[in-house]
Amino acid sequence: xxxxxxxxxxxxxxxxxxxxxxxxxxxxxxxxxxxxxxxxxxxxxxxxxxxxxxxxxxxxxxxxxxxxxxxxxxxxxxxxxxxxxxxxxxxxxxxxxxxxxxxxxxxxxxxxx
Amino acid sequence: xxxxxxxxxxxxxxxxxxxxxxxxxxxxxxxxxxxxxxxxxxxxxxxxxxxxxxxxxxxxxxxxxxxxxxxxxxxxxxxxxxxxxxxxxxxxxxxxxxxxxxxxxxxxxxxxxx
Numbered sequence: 001x002x003x004x005x006x007x008x009x010x011x012x013x014x015x016x017x018x019x020x021x022x023x024x025x026x027x028x029x030x031x032x033x034x035x036x037x038x039x040x041x042x043x044x045x046x047x048x049x050x051x052x053x054x055x056x057x058x059x060x061x062x063x064x065x066x067x068x069x070x071x072x073x074x075x076x077x078x079x080x081x082x083x084x085x086x087x088x089x090x091x092x093x094x095x096x097x098x099x100x101x102x103x104x105x106x107x108x109x110x111x112x113x
Numbered sequence: 114x115x116x117x118x119x120x121x122x123x124x125x126x127x128x129x130x131x132x133x134x135x136x137x138x139x140x141x142x143x144x145x146x147x148x149x150x151x152x153x154x155x156x157x158x159x160x161x162x163x164x165x166x167x168x169x170x171x172x173x174x175x176x177x178x179x180x181x182x183x184x185x186x187x188x189x190x191x192x193x194x195x196x197x198x199x200x201x202x203x204x205x206x207x208x209x210x211x212x213x214x215x216x217x218x219x220x221x222x223x224x225x226x227x
């Protein structure tokens with residue numbers, strides 16, 4: 001079964017500084033991995049996804065993530081935080097069709113002006 | 114094209130009542146899944162429908178049920194509401210099941226049980 005661990009429940013960074021949101025996955029094989037963002041009282045929006053092509057994946061709004069099989073990690077980064085990045089972020093593994101989708105516990109990102 | 118539409122967006126019920134939530138997927142998407150989001154439990158999978166058949170079910174009691182129609186629209190029903198059912202219920206649609214299929218989420222239906 002697929003599972004992920006989001007290592008930080010809450011991250012605070014100052015506007016203009018780098019963002020790092022950590023995700024480790026647990027799987028017997030390389031899964032597809034997604035990062036979703038949820039702004040308050042909204043649904044989830046896909047930021048980026050890894051599907052065994054390039055290990056460095058670029059997403060929307062300047063976010064990117066690197067798949068590291070040796071570390072079983074898929075951390076999300078952004079060089080410079082913006083106030084609009086304040087939201088909750090979810091790391092999600094996906095496998096085959098017969099899956100019960102599981103989400104990470106989420107990381108709440110706060111941006112300090 | 115239009116995104117995933119969930120109705121109603123907000124509703125208030127009392128304990129013991131039942132509720133039906135609706136989800137219209139993106140045109141052409143045949144997979145619809147439902148999730149419950151609460152501060153304590155986070156995002157939890159409820160069930161998935163594909164081609165009018167329930168393909169997977171999460172660990173929720175039988176009070177939670179759903180169905181999918183021939184046009185891929187889906188409804189979920191919660192009977193005998195309890196206070197703990199207060200949550201944001203999210204629906205997502207996907208072109209394919211699992212794998213690399215991206216989920217497209219609606220904005221959710223926020224249920225408050227008094």
